[in-house]
Amino acid sequence: MTYTAPLKDMLFVIEELADVASISALPGFEDASLDIAQAVLDEAAKFNSEILAPLNAEGDKNPSEWHDGEVTTTPGFKEAFRQYGEGGWQGVVHLAEFGGQGLPKLIATPCIEMLNAANLSFALCPLLTDGAIEALLTAGSDELKQRYLPKLISGEWTGTMNLTEPQAGSDLALVRSRAQAQGDGTYKVFGTKIFITYGEHDMAENIVHLVLARTPDAPEGVKGISLFLVPKFLVNDDGSLGARNDVHCVSIEHKLGIKASPTAVLQYGDHGGALGYLIGEENRGVEYMFIMMNAARFAVGVQGIAVSDRAYQQAAAYAKDRVQSRPVDGSAKQSVAIIQHPDVRRMLATMRALTEGARALAYVAAAHSDIAHHAADADARARHAAIYEYLVPVVKGWSTEMSIDVTSLGVQVHGGMGFIEETGAAQHYRDARILTIYEGTTAIQANDLIGRKTIRDGGAAARAILAQIDETLVALERHDGAAFGAMHRRLMAGRAALANTVEFMLHNAKSDTKAVFAGGVAYLKLAGIVLSGWQMARALIAAHTKRADDPAFYETKIATAHFFADHLLPQAVALEASIVSAKGDQGVLALDEDQF
Amino acid sequence: MTYTAPLKDMLFVIEELADVASISALPGFEDASLDIAQAVLDEAAKFNSEILAPLNAEGDKNPSEWHDGEVTTTPGFKEAFRQYGEGGWQGVVHLAEFGGQGLPKLIATPCIEMLNAANLSFALCPLLTDGAIEALLTAGSDELKQRYLPKLISGEWTGTMNLTEPQAGSDLALVRSRAQAQGDGTYKVFGTKIFITYGEHDMAENIVHLVLARTPDAPEGVKGISLFLVPKFLVNDDGSLGARNDVHCVSIEHKLGIKASPTAVLQYGDHGGALGYLIGEENRGVEYMFIMMNAARFAVGVQGIAVSDRAYQQAAAYAKDRVQSRPVDGSAKQSVAIIQHPDVRRMLATMRALTEGARALAYVAAAHSDIAHHAADADARARHAAIYEYLVPVVKGWSTEMSIDVTSLGVQVHGGMGFIEETGAAQHYRDARILTIYEGTTAIQANDLIGRKTIRDGGAAARAILAQIDETLVALERHDGAAFGAMHRRLMAGRAALANTVEFMLHNAKSDTKAVFAGGVAYLKLAGIVLSGWQMARALIAAHTKRADDPAFYETKIATAHFFADHLLPQAVALEASIVSAKGDQGVLALDEDQF
Structure with a gap:
C-alpha cells in the first residue's frame, strides 16, 4: 500500500502536452522551466510518499474523533501538517507577496495530485485552505488580506x-x-x-x-x-x-x-x-464563493485522478504477485500471476488509460489557466480563460465519475481480497465515492457545462476546442500503423459525437430545456472521454516522435493510447445516442413523478 | 429504509414474459398457477418486508462478532431465521419427498429476490444452504440424504x-x-x-x-x-x-x-x-461443486437485482421528499422536489430500467430451468437446458455488474446525504460490491459464457436466443409509435452487435484465444444489456396490448421500455467495438506485464 509518484508520466504531460515552455515564456513565470518543475515534483514526491502515504490507511482505521466540541485527528496528521506547512507546500501557487512560491498552476497541479494520491483525507485540509486564500485574494480588504493570508499560505492556519x-x-x-x-x-x-x-x-x-x-x-x-x-x-x-x-x-x-x-x-x-x-x-457572497468553488472544483477533479492512480498502483502490484490459474491459451501448465490473464490485463489497462487521459486533460487545463492569468495579450487571456472555464466542469465531473469506475476495478482485480478492508483496495473505492458529490454533484457540473460554458457564449469555447481536435486529427493522418489508424478513426467519431451534442444543446436549450438538461451528464461524460482521448492522441504523436530516446517508456504510452482508442473512445457514440434521444420529453422525462 | 416488494411488477414478468401458464402445464407443476404464484409471493412479501427488512441496517451497524471460536450474529437474526424455517421458505423449490414445497424455480426466484432485497446479509445463509441441498440431492448417498436433507430443507440446520x-x-x-x-x-x-x-x-x-x-x-x-x-x-x-x-x-x-x-x-x-x-x-468433487455453484450463481444474480431494487426504492422516496432548487426551465419560482430535476429523473429511470430488465431476464431464465427439468419431451428439456445454461453466467455477471452502477446512482441521488452512513444508501453500495466477486468473478462468468456456453456447442444456444429476438423484432414492427420505433431500432442494432460478437468468439477462439478472452467481460455485458433489452421489448408489447386494463401501470412499463431502448441499449454497439478491437494482441494485450 505504498505510493510511488508517477513522475515520468507527469513530466511527459507537462512537457509534451501542456507545453511548459510556453508557460515559462509568460511574464512572471520566467523561472518555471521544465527543470524547476522536475525539482519541485521530486521534492513533492518525496514528502508525499514518505510522510503522507503511510498515514492513509491509518486515517481510515483511526478516523477523526469528536469529543465535547473538539476534534482529534488521526495520530500523525498534526505533525505531518506541520511539515507540510514548513515545506512551503501550501504556498506553491500563491503570491510571493504573501509568502507563497508563485509557481504556475501547471506545476502546482501534479503536486496536488501527489498529495491526494498519498492521502485524500489529509489533502482536503490544504484544498479548502486554498479556496479560502483564493476568495480573500479576490474580494478581501487589504486589512483582511494582511491579517489572514500570510498565516494561511504558510500553513499555520x-x-x-x-x-x-x-x-x-x-x-x-x-x-x-x-x-x-x-x-x-x-x-x-x-x-x-x-x-x-x-x-x-x-x-x-x-x-x-x-x-x-x-x-x-x-x-x-x-x-x-x-x-x-x-x-x-x-x-x-x-x-x-x-x-x-x-x-x-x-x-x-x-x-x-x-x-x-x-x-x-x-x-x-x-x-x-x-x-x-x-x-x-x-x-455578492455567492459570486465570491464561486471563485473559490471553481478552484476547488478543479482540485476535486485532480482528487479523482489521484485516487485512481493510487488504486491502479495497488492493483497492478497485486496482479503481479498473486498466482492463480493457468493461461487461457494453454501456453503454460502451471498457474501464473493473474496479470497474465486477459481480463486482469484489460482491467489494469482500463484503469491506467482512464487515469492518464484524465491527468493529461487536467494538466492541459491548468496550463490554459496560467495563460489566462499571465499572458501579456488580453485577447490571449480571454481565449484561454474561456477554454479553461469550459474544461473545469469536465475535469471535475469526468475525473471523479471515472474514479468510481477505476477504484471499483481496483477492488475487482483483488478478487475476494478486495472486499476485505485490511487489503486497502476498498478504502479507495469508499473514498472516491464522495468526489462526484461535493463541490457540486456531477449534475451541477453538467448544468454549468451546458448553461454557463456552452450556451452563454453560443458554443464559442466548445468550437475552439473542436478546432484544436481537428488539428490533432490532421497530425494523426501523417502517421501509419495500427495505433494511429485506430486513434484517428475513434477520435474522429468521438469528435463528431461531441460536435453534434454541442449543436443539440445550442439548438434546443430554449425550446426543449428539460431535454437538454436531461442529457447533461451524458454530455459531460462524452466531453470527458473525447477530450481525454484527444490528449491520448497527442500523447501518441509525441511518444512516437521520441520513441528512440526511451523505447520502453514511449512504447507504453503508444500502447496505452491505442487501448484508449479501441476500448474507451467508442463510448462516445453511445452517449451521443442517449442525449439526442432525450428530445421531446421522451425517455428520461416520459415517466412522471408518481410513476416512480 | 423500508422495503415494499414490487409484487405487481413481479407478477407481470411471471405471467407475461416467463409465461407461468406453460410452467403449470408441465408434469409435476400442475398446481403452479398464477394464483398460486400470487399467494406465495404475497406471503413472502409480508414476511420479508415486515421481519427481515428492518434488520438490514441493524446488521450493518451490529455485524456478526467472533469470540473464542463462536460467532454471534446480529440481534434479531436468530429469531428471524427460526421464523424463516417455520414459514417453509427454505423449502420452496425443494422436493416434497424431503419436506419441501416443490414449487417451480419461476415462483421461487421472486421469493429469493424479496429475501435479498429485504436483507442481503441474512439471505446468504439460506442461499448457501440451498447449494448444499442441491449437491446432496445430486450426488449424496441415500443415507446422507435421509440424514441431512430434511433438517436442511426445514431450515433447522x-x-x-x-x-x-x-x-x-x-x-x-x-x-x-x-x-x-x-x-x-x-x-x-x-x-x-x-x-x-x-x-x-x-x-x-x-x-x-x-x-x-x-x-x-x-x-x-x-x-x-x-x-x-x-x-x-x-x-x-x-x-x-x-x-x-x-x-x-x-x-x-x-x-x-x-x-x-x-x-x-x-x-x-x-x-x-x-x-x-x-x-x-x-x-468428482469439483463436478458436484459446480452443480451447487450453478444454482448459487443464478441466486447471486438475483441478489444483484434485489439490492438494486432496494436502492431504487430508497432513492425514489428521497427524491420525492427532498426539496432543492428551482426547475431548470423556469416553470416554477419555488424550489421543488428533486425528482422534478431532469438528471435526478434520469438517474431514477436508469436504476429502474436496469433493475426491471435484469429481473425479467432472470425470471425468464428460471422458467427455462423449470422446463429443462420437467418437460415430458427430452428434446424440449435439452433445448431449454442449453438456453438456461447460456443465461446463468449472464444473469450472474450482468445483474451484479449493473447492481454496482445502480447502487452508486442510489448514493448519488441522495447527494451529500448519500455519503453519510446513517442514510442507508451507502450500505447498498457496499453490500453490492461483493456480488461481482463471489461465486466466480465476472471474468470467470465471462470465461464460462465463452468456453462452455458459446464455443462448446458451436454457438447453438446463442443462435437459438438470437432467433427468439428476431421473433420479437417482427412483433415490434406490427406497432406504431415512438416507443416501438425506438425499441425496434435499438434492439436490432443490439441484436446485430451480439450476433457479430458470438461469431467473433467462434471464429477466433482457437487462433486468437487471448483476444477472445480479453473481450469476455464486454461480451457478457453486451449479452446482458441486449437480452435485458429484449425482455423490455417483450414487456413493451405485452403492456401495449393490455394498456386499457390498467393504464397507469402499463404506461409506466411502456415508458420504462422506451427509456431502456434510448438510453441503455446504445451501449451494445460500443461494447462490440471494444471486443472486436481486441483482435491480434492489440489493445488489451499490447501492454506487457512490466509495462504496468
Whole structure:
C-alpha cells in the first residue's frame, strides 16, 4: 500500500502536452522551466510518499474523533501538517507577496495530485485552505488580506468553506444563516452549517471560516447572500490570537469514506453571535464563493485522478504477485500471476488509460489557466480563460465519475481480497465515492457545462476546442500503423459525437430545456472521454516522435493510447445516442413523478 | 429504509414474459398457477418486508462478532431465521419427498429476490444452504440424504460451501486440504478454508459443511478433488446431535459490506481430524461443486437485482421528499422536489430500467430451468437446458455488474446525504460490491459464457436466443409509435452487435484465444444489456396490448421500455467495438506485464 509518484508520466504531460515552455515564456513565470518543475515534483514526491502515504490507511482505521466540541485527528496528521506547512507546500501557487512560491498552476497541479494520491483525507485540509486564500485574494480588504493570508499560505492556519445548511445543499437560495451589522464594521453571525470539511480539528492554531449568510434587509434568493470571514479565534492587531469566537462544532459525520477528514456541523452564534468580517461587498457572497468553488472544483477533479492512480498502483502490484490459474491459451501448465490473464490485463489497462487521459486533460487545463492569468495579450487571456472555464466542469465531473469506475476495478482485480478492508483496495473505492458529490454533484457540473460554458457564449469555447481536435486529427493522418489508424478513426467519431451534442444543446436549450438538461451528464461524460482521448492522441504523436530516446517508456504510452482508442473512445457514440434521444420529453422525462 | 416488494411488477414478468401458464402445464407443476404464484409471493412479501427488512441496517451497524471460536450474529437474526424455517421458505423449490414445497424455480426466484432485497446479509445463509441441498440431492448417498436433507430443507440446520483456501481462490487446482480414509467408510479431513459464508454462526443447531479436499493418492489438479460432508456436530443414527466435530472457526473477516454475514476462516482437523463423509464418488468433487455453484450463481444474480431494487426504492422516496432548487426551465419560482430535476429523473429511470430488465431476464431464465427439468419431451428439456445454461453466467455477471452502477446512482441521488452512513444508501453500495466477486468473478462468468456456453456447442444456444429476438423484432414492427420505433431500432442494432460478437468468439477462439478472452467481460455485458433489452421489448408489447386494463401501470412499463431502448441499449454497439478491437494482441494485450 505504498505510493510511488508517477513522475515520468507527469513530466511527459507537462512537457509534451501542456507545453511548459510556453508557460515559462509568460511574464512572471520566467523561472518555471521544465527543470524547476522536475525539482519541485521530486521534492513533492518525496514528502508525499514518505510522510503522507503511510498515514492513509491509518486515517481510515483511526478516523477523526469528536469529543465535547473538539476534534482529534488521526495520530500523525498534526505533525505531518506541520511539515507540510514548513515545506512551503501550501504556498506553491500563491503570491510571493504573501509568502507563497508563485509557481504556475501547471506545476502546482501534479503536486496536488501527489498529495491526494498519498492521502485524500489529509489533502482536503490544504484544498479548502486554498479556496479560502483564493476568495480573500479576490474580494478581501487589504486589512483582511494582511491579517489572514500570510498565516494561511504558510500553513499555520487553515480555511473552510461554509455553504451548506440542512435545508440548503446545492440550492444556495435556501441559505438561512444571518449576519447582523454591529455598527463598527463587524457583524454577528448566527446559523447552522453542515458538511464543513475540516470545520474543526487540532492540526492548526486557528481556523478561518468563510461563511455565507444573509444581512437583515438582503433580497431573497442567491442575490441576498454575503460572505463573511469568521475566525475560530479572533486575531489581535499584532497578529496574536485573541478570544475564542462563538462558532462551535456540535458533531462530525460518520461517513462511507474519507474518514480521517472531519466533516463538521458548525453552530454559529449560540452564545451571543460569532464575530465576523464582511468579505467584499454585501450581497455578492455567492459570486465570491464561486471563485473559490471553481478552484476547488478543479482540485476535486485532480482528487479523482489521484485516487485512481493510487488504486491502479495497488492493483497492478497485486496482479503481479498473486498466482492463480493457468493461461487461457494453454501456453503454460502451471498457474501464473493473474496479470497474465486477459481480463486482469484489460482491467489494469482500463484503469491506467482512464487515469492518464484524465491527468493529461487536467494538466492541459491548468496550463490554459496560467495563460489566462499571465499572458501579456488580453485577447490571449480571454481565449484561454474561456477554454479553461469550459474544461473545469469536465475535469471535475469526468475525473471523479471515472474514479468510481477505476477504484471499483481496483477492488475487482483483488478478487475476494478486495472486499476485505485490511487489503486497502476498498478504502479507495469508499473514498472516491464522495468526489462526484461535493463541490457540486456531477449534475451541477453538467448544468454549468451546458448553461454557463456552452450556451452563454453560443458554443464559442466548445468550437475552439473542436478546432484544436481537428488539428490533432490532421497530425494523426501523417502517421501509419495500427495505433494511429485506430486513434484517428475513434477520435474522429468521438469528435463528431461531441460536435453534434454541442449543436443539440445550442439548438434546443430554449425550446426543449428539460431535454437538454436531461442529457447533461451524458454530455459531460462524452466531453470527458473525447477530450481525454484527444490528449491520448497527442500523447501518441509525441511518444512516437521520441520513441528512440526511451523505447520502453514511449512504447507504453503508444500502447496505452491505442487501448484508449479501441476500448474507451467508442463510448462516445453511445452517449451521443442517449442525449439526442432525450428530445421531446421522451425517455428520461416520459415517466412522471408518481410513476416512480 | 423500508422495503415494499414490487409484487405487481413481479407478477407481470411471471405471467407475461416467463409465461407461468406453460410452467403449470408441465408434469409435476400442475398446481403452479398464477394464483398460486400470487399467494406465495404475497406471503413472502409480508414476511420479508415486515421481519427481515428492518434488520438490514441493524446488521450493518451490529455485524456478526467472533469470540473464542463462536460467532454471534446480529440481534434479531436468530429469531428471524427460526421464523424463516417455520414459514417453509427454505423449502420452496425443494422436493416434497424431503419436506419441501416443490414449487417451480419461476415462483421461487421472486421469493429469493424479496429475501435479498429485504436483507442481503441474512439471505446468504439460506442461499448457501440451498447449494448444499442441491449437491446432496445430486450426488449424496441415500443415507446422507435421509440424514441431512430434511433438517436442511426445514431450515433447522444450515449448509456451507468450502472451496477457497489462501492459495486457492478461483483456481481450485491449487486446493491442498486433504482427506484420509478411516477404513470404515468415513474420512478424516484436514486443512484451512477461507471466505466461508456463514461458516460459523448461532442461528441453527447444526452446520453442514461441504468441503473440497484431496485423498492421498488422488491425481493432481481439479480431477483429484473430492467432496466431503463435514457436520459441525456429528449426527447420531436417531437424528439427534452427537459430538462436536473437529472443525473450528478461527476468525471472521472485516469486510466492506454484507457485514452481518459472517465470513469465516475454518480450520479442519487441528485436533485429530474432522470426521467427514464422501459425497458421490472420489475425485468428482469439483463436478458436484459446480452443480451447487450453478444454482448459487443464478441466486447471486438475483441478489444483484434485489439490492438494486432496494436502492431504487430508497432513492425514489428521497427524491420525492427532498426539496432543492428551482426547475431548470423556469416553470416554477419555488424550489421543488428533486425528482422534478431532469438528471435526478434520469438517474431514477436508469436504476429502474436496469433493475426491471435484469429481473425479467432472470425470471425468464428460471422458467427455462423449470422446463429443462420437467418437460415430458427430452428434446424440449435439452433445448431449454442449453438456453438456461447460456443465461446463468449472464444473469450472474450482468445483474451484479449493473447492481454496482445502480447502487452508486442510489448514493448519488441522495447527494451529500448519500455519503453519510446513517442514510442507508451507502450500505447498498457496499453490500453490492461483493456480488461481482463471489461465486466466480465476472471474468470467470465471462470465461464460462465463452468456453462452455458459446464455443462448446458451436454457438447453438446463442443462435437459438438470437432467433427468439428476431421473433420479437417482427412483433415490434406490427406497432406504431415512438416507443416501438425506438425499441425496434435499438434492439436490432443490439441484436446485430451480439450476433457479430458470438461469431467473433467462434471464429477466433482457437487462433486468437487471448483476444477472445480479453473481450469476455464486454461480451457478457453486451449479452446482458441486449437480452435485458429484449425482455423490455417483450414487456413493451405485452403492456401495449393490455394498456386499457390498467393504464397507469402499463404506461409506466411502456415508458420504462422506451427509456431502456434510448438510453441503455446504445451501449451494445460500443461494447462490440471494444471486443472486436481486441483482435491480434492489440489493445488489451499490447501492454506487457512490466509495462504496468
